[in-house]
Each structure stands twice: as structure tokens, then as C-alpha cells.
Amino acid sequence: QQQVKQSPQSLIVQKGGIPIINCAYENTAFDYFPWYQQFPGKGPALLIAIRPDVSEKKEGRFTISFNKSAKQFSLHIMDSQPGDSATYFCAASSDDMRFGAGTRLTVKP
Amino acid sequence: GAVVSQHPSRVICKSGTSVKIECRSLDFQATTMFWYRQFPKQSLMLMATSNEGSKATYEQGVEKDKFLINHASLTLSTLTVTSAHPEDSSFYICSAREIKPYGYTFGSGTRLTVV
Numbered sequence: 001q002q003q004v005k006q007s008p009q010s011l012i013v014q015k016g017g018i019p020i021i022n023c024a025y026e027n028t029a030f031d032y033f034p035w036y037q038q039f040p041g042k043g044p045a046l047l048i049a050i051r052p053d054v055s056e057k058k059e060g061r062f063t064i065s066f067n068k069s070a071k072q073f074s075l076h077i078m079d080s081q082p083g084d085s086a087t088y089f090c091a092a093s094s095d096d097m098r099f100g101a102g103t104r105l106t107v108k109p
Numbered sequence: 110g111a112v113v114s115q116h117p118s119r120v121i122c123k124s125g126t127s128v129k130i131e132c133r134s135l136d137f138q139a140t141t142m143f144w145y146r147q148f149p150k151q152s153l154m155l156m157a158t159s160n161e162g163s164k165a166t167y168e169q170g171v172e173k174d175k176f177l178i179n180h181a182s183l184t185l186s187t188l189t190v191t192s193a194h195p196e197d198s199s200f201y202i203c204s205a206r207e208i209k210p211y212g213y214t215f216g217s218g219t220r221l222t223v224v
Binding site: 043097101104 | 115143145150151152153154155158159200202210212213214215216217218220
């Protein structure tokens with residue numbers, strides 16, 4: 001069922017660093033690519049999303065880079081903070097939404 | 110923004126009993142809702158897609174007679190875990206899809222523990 005491949009599984013950066021999380025997909029019917037942040041015991045919260053007609057989207061400290069031909073997209077978090085420590089999921093949707101395996105990010109002070 | 114309310118947030122039940130989880134879209138109509146299950150330190154796995162007024166579509170490997178889904182109105186979908194067993198203990202999350210603007214809104218999840 002995991003139609004979206006996400007890496008790395010875990011990531012540790014220092015405060016101010018720029019963690020990068022990568023995802024790849026195969027299904028060309030996907031037309032919406034969101035990133036979610038999840039804290040323990042909570043539901044996922046939408047961070048930023050992109051459609052395949054755009055190669056990059058920036059919202060605050062979060063940037064999605066999208067490569068349609070390679071069927072890959074990535075999340076960059078600028079000036080990361082300890083409060084950004086969470087699990088991040090990429091996802092892709094057409095008729096429904098499929099999630100990547102998740103990346104556990106730790107930002108050290 | 111769009112809000113999806115999911116209740117209860119936590120429930121403990123005895124093995125063999127049934128548990129109902131509600132998912133409501135508070136300020137929009139959701140013709141389609143989704144139910145996910147998430148085991149500890151794992152991803153969200155889609156269980157089923159429910160469309161208002163019709164039968165839910167279940168993913169392969171999900172028992173439809175065990176996980177009963179009802180989507181009787183444009184703002185409410187329910188998931189009933191029947192004859193619960195300890196292996197059903199998990200975090201269940203619903204999601205509702207908006208048409209305009211296009212997007213998915215997730216509930217806050219339900220932690221089910223079967224003892």
C-alpha cells in the first residue's frame with residue numbers, strides 16, 4: 001500500500017540547520033502533494049502542499065521542491081528550531097491520499 | 110479554516126466489545142471521508158474511503174465486517190470496530206476532503222486500546 005517512498009527514516013540537525021526530506025512516487029495520477037507534521041498522540045497537520053504544475057513552493061520556513069519528470073519531491077525546513085522536532089510525512093493524492101513512511105526529525109538546541 | 114472533529118480522543122474497551130468513532134466536518138460538507146490506522150512509529154495506512162450515501166470502499170486486507178463505516182450525512186462518518194481484539198489497538202484517524210478549496214483535513218485521532 002505504500003505508494004510513496006520517503007527518506008530518511010530519521011534525521012538529526014542542529015538548530016538553524018536545513019533538514020531535507022525526500023519522497024518519490026510512481027503513480028502519475030497523483031496530482032496533489034502535501035507534507036504533514038505530526039506530534040505524538042496528535043493527528044497530522046498540513047504544513048505545505050504543491051501541485052505538479054509548479055516546481056517550487058515556499059511558505060514561511062518551509063519549501064517544497066518538485067521534480068515532475070523524476071517523480072520526486074522534497075521538503076526543506078529553513079532555520080530549523082527545536083520546536084520543529086516531530087515526525088514529517090509526505091503524501092500524494094488522486095482519489096485518495098497515500099502517505100510516506102515518515103521521517104522523525106530532531107532539532108538539537 | 111476547515112475543521113474536522115473526531116471523538117472520542119481515547120477509548121479503552123474490553124476484548125469482544127464494539128467501539129464507535131465519530132468524525133465530523135464542522136464547517137464544510139465532505140462528500141468523501143477517509144479512515145486511517147496508525148500503529149506506533151509507523152505511517153498512516155488507509156483503511157477505507159467512504160462516500161456519503163454509499164458503501165465504503167475498503168483497502169485490501171481490511172475486513173469490512175470488522176470495521177463498519179457509515180457516512181450517512183455530508184458532515185458525519187463513523188467507524189465501528191466490532192468484536193475488538195487487542196491487535197486492533199491503534200491510533201485511528203479520519204480525514205475529510207473539501208472540494209473547494211481542494212484539500213484534506215484530518216481529525217485529531219482516536220487512541221483505541223483493547224484489553
